[in-house]
Amino acid sequence: MKMACTLIPLLCGCAPYAQVQIDLLRHVEQGLAHARQSLDQKSQIIHSYHTLRRAQLDDAFDADVRARESFHAEWIIEHRKAYAAAIDAIHRARDGSERAAESDQRNLAAMRHAIERLIWLQSIQSKLLAPFSETNR
Amino acid sequence: MNTIDVKAHVRQAIDSSWDQFQRYHPHLANVIDRELLAEAAAQSLGDDPQFQDAMQRSSGLGIAASTLTDLIPQLVKRFLERLF
Numbered sequence: 001m002k003m004a005c006t007l008i009p010l011l012c013g014c015a016p017y018a019q020v021q022i023d024l025l026r027h028v029e030q031g032l033a034h035a036r037q038s039l040d041q042k043s044q045i046i047h048s049y050h051t052l053r054r055a056q057l058d059d060a061f062d063a064d065v066r067a068r069e070s071f072h073a074e075w076i077i078e079h080r081k082a083y084a085a086a087i088d089a090i091h092r093a094r095d096g097s098e099r100a101a102e103s104d105q106r107n108l109a110a111m112r113h114a115i116e117r118l119i120w121l122q123s124i125q126s127k128l129l130a131p132f133s134e135t136n137r
Numbered sequence: 138m139n140t141i142d143v144k145a146h147v148r149q150a151i152d153s154s155w156d157q158f159q160r161y162h163p164h165l166a167n168v169i170d171r172e173l174l175a176e177a178a179a180q181s182l183g184d185d186p187q188f189q190d191a192m193q194r195s196s197g198l199g200i201a202a203s204t205l206t207d208l209i210p211q212l213v214k215r216f217l218e219r220l221f
Contacts (some may be wrong), residue, residue, distance in 0.1 A: 039167070060164035067164070079162055086169045088178035 018126040025119045029112065036108050043101045050094040057086050144179040146213045151175055216218065 061083050068075070151171055159166035182188050 050185070053168075056168045057165070060168040063164035064162050075161060078158075078166065082158065082162060082165055082169065085178070086174060088181075089170065089173045092177045092180060093173055 016060050018129060022119055022122045022126065025115050025122065029119075031113050032108055032112050032115070036105070039101065039104050039108070043097075046097045046101075047094075050090055050097070053090050054087065057083065057090070142181060144175055145214070146177040147179045147182065148172075150213045151178070 061079070064079060148171070151174060155166070159220070
């Protein structure tokens with residue numbers, strides 16, 4: 001009896017508390033959605049940057065060739081090697097950025113999943129405790 | 138010898154030959170990101186079987202750190218000659 005007297009008031013107060021937690025988790029969920037949008041935008045900017053760098057390299061390659069009056073085999077080989085090395089460097093950087101972006105997206109998805117599970121657990125708690133809350137009113 | 142040291146040697150090697158490269162390929166030199174290039178070259182060098190072999194052999198023979206420090210620029214130079 002003593003136990004019931006102690007538990008019932010406590011349980012009556014738990015249902016609104018669970019709902020507050022759910023509301024907070026919904027805010028976190030919205031925050032994660034904003035973070036995902038922001039990361040998507042950053043990925044787009046980085047992709048555009050690498051595309052631009054590649055275009056600049058192509059233009060510079062052509063400009064050097066056009067500026068030459070005569071061509072020596074050594075110059076052509078050196079020019080081709082430097083161009084290829086620079087493109088390889090851009091590809092490596094782009095791949096690194098893409099891997100980092102994919103990792104960010106996976107982390108966000110894991111967080112979103114964890115929050116969904118928490119909301120689900122809180123909603124069960126809220127439903128179970130709802131009758132106690134109603135009897136209290 | 139860690140990756141940072143190798144990258145520093147690669148950067149140094151690129152910088153030392155940059156003026157000459159810039160003279161003959163001015164437009165390309167103007168848009169190439171040397172930092173990015175050094176990063177990529179250091180990564181490629183780390184994957185290079187010849188470089189790995191040299192590092193393993195030097196480590197197996199117990200070569201002193203100072204000798205290894207002398208060896209790295211030579212390996213970097215040889216590698217960059219293939220690259221450039």
